[in-house]
Amino acid sequence: MLTVSVKWQKELFPKVEIDTSQPPYLFKCQLYDLTGVPPERQKIMVKGGLLKDDADWAKVGVKEGQKLMMMGTADEVVKAPEKGPVFAEDMPEEELVVTVGHSAGLVNLGNTCYMNSTIQCLHFVPELKSALTKYLPSVRSNEIDLSTHQLTVATRELFNELDKNVKPVAPMRFLTELRKKYPQFAQVQNGLYMQQDAEECWTQLLYSLSLSLKSTSSSEGADAVKRLFGIDLVSRVHCAESGEESAESESVYSLKCHISHEVNHLHEGLKHGLKSELEKASPSLGRSAVYTKDSRINDLPRYLTVQFVRFFWKRETNQKAKILRKVDYPLELDVHDFCSDDLRKILEVPRRVLRDEEGKKLGLKTSGSSSTSTNKDIKMTDAEEQLNVGEESSKSALEQGTTLEKEHHLTGIYDLVAVLTHKGRSADSGHYVAWVKQENGKWIQFDDDNPIPQREEDIIRLSGGGDWHMAYICMYKARCVSL
Template identity: 25%
Template sequence: MGATSSRLEKALAEYPESERYFGLENFGNTCYANSVLQSLYFCQPFRRAVLEYAQNSMSKSADENMLTCLADLFVQIHSQKKRTGVIAPKRFVQRLKKDNELFRSYMHQDAHEFLNYLLNECSELLEKEAKARKAAESPPAAENNADSASQAELQQQRQQETNNSAESNGGVVAVAPKQAPPPTWIHDLFQGTLVSETRCLACNTVTTREEAFYDLSLDIEQNCSLTACLQNFSATEALDGDDKFFCDACKGLQDAQKRMKIKALPHVLCLHLKRFKYIEQQDRMRKLNYRVVFPFELKLRNTSDDCKGADDFYDLFAVVVHVGQGPNHGHYVSFIKSSEHWLLLDDELVDVVNESHVQQAFGTTQEYNSTAEHGYILLYERR
């Protein structure tokens, strides 16, 4: 620990004076939360948004929830006088266990499930707050009802125009996504849009559907690359046999081809490598100890033709790593990039590492290696 501390103190001379590097205490298998929280803290736009939220909500007597506890933790780290040390995220962990029974036990939990829950919970809380503010600022009921009626009429008219257009647009049917509430800063940072294109092989009609995502879950193979995983994600899939597609133009089930592409790029790209797979014959989950090479600079190739900024690059700034052989035991740590330097954050431990250490998280070609580090969640920021 002494050597590690000395290494970090020497390295701090090259780091911004305002930056803080604090380990997080483990409260009994809470490494899954610590690794994700560290990755999000070093996501600079996310941290700025959380700290701004904390500042704006300080004067309000808001009820405690996951977002207020997250903001409290970020403020606690950011406002430390010392540059390094250890902080106990006790309030946050207590709130997490209170709000979600999945995380109440002391068993090994999944970092990806935690990340999904945290982002969705925070966005829902922000939506509720925005709705409450809008209700408080809304005009008298009579005016409101008149506006609502005119809006509904306009929406119905637009829907009819869309339907008429779909019938005469040369065999392309666009299925509009459901109307969503106004976006929050969680959406602004993490949300992207996928578009699935399904081509009927009988009449050649293409049906498109859009869906939002906070992260992409990618299938992996032994000794592959992240680029190959993304290509496979958008590979053409045959819909035939029992999986035939119901074509609205043909009014029946038909053979079809389907593919998924990215239509709108998120500012922060979260990629989840599907390392845990259910083996039916063994009736259990097992970990895929595959070597997956991920780049430190990424350009997405599986974008749609109308995707804005398709040539933009992403830079890797955090890797959540699973250490161990199985899904029900093991350990999570994170590598984060700060001011062009890489750090290892392992619960209370904060250590300086070089890029080659991060590359060890690619994994190994050996089928069994209980101590191997495997990249599990990759976080990239768009330039």
């Protein structure tokens, strides 16, 4: 670690720390925070010429207390759009960002697109931001370790920075805390940080947030991650050879879409993902036997995450490979067919109410306006009784999270709100990008520090089959009704 001073225009920044174990690009990102000059515009004078992003600090020869000269132009301060009929194509890019309504991009700190795309997807979950807001930096429960606490605080601060800024944000503290908590994200090859798996980053971050937010005293923050993203599964494990059968239950943060030559659509991939074979010891046979595991969803979250299992370990080459096969996915996903019988009973009334509401919008007759309304009302009452039975057998759907609020009930129908894609044929390289739907219904592609407006028809074309971006993670938001 070295401490230097940096002269830029008329300003002098004393005591700027250089972590010599990390590439100079990270040092440039520090200067970006101080000066507003993007790393690509910075020219830093060192012995022998200009400082390169991937230079070796030992060969650069910077010494303790040395004064460095930096040249470069900072980003201009963004002004609010003027009133009047200004067309979007005539607006400066950053004013367009404000008008469209999305937040800033994230600076790539050296193969960190996997992290940036994960953050951009999760940042657009308002309930998660609300829970993080209530998690104060000075509060840490004895139930969680310091690294988990610091990563949670860094996530909170980064979300706030994205909300406040228009120009790209350099997520330096978040990256530092992520690598402290999970050292695998700090792997280096040939002096550069390696590309990592976005799904692994997504899962590890949610796990850490689930621990810290669950430990808060706030009722809204308690178990927020489980309530927002957790999926409860019940499974029937059966051995055809011995006739043994058992039941299992587990909680996961995503459903898996397994890809084979038979899978052309997400629905088919999810069906494959909920069935599996495993080999384990059979008490009655006294040896190992093959069991089939058939799982069903027993509790749904507010945000349903689906991972396309595109990466696998190829034994012939002893390396990770990628499945490029095209798998279509819908803008609207109905998971009713994958639910347990108990959950289907709970969903019955909300789904009927949703159909009526959507029917009214289309000008269709609903159960309440038909000539047989009496019979319909009776059926509704029966269904409500089934709902009550289902809630009791599940220890109350309200308490477990099937409904997030007393007035809002899940229907099992979800709308696509974010897609995280991977571009390239190699599993250990390539590029990750986030495509996120805004509150105003418009889609934005977040390619690191470059947010680009997109059309909805472009989103469903990210299904794979070539070298273009293909969906790796899809996040769906629940469609709810009031009862």
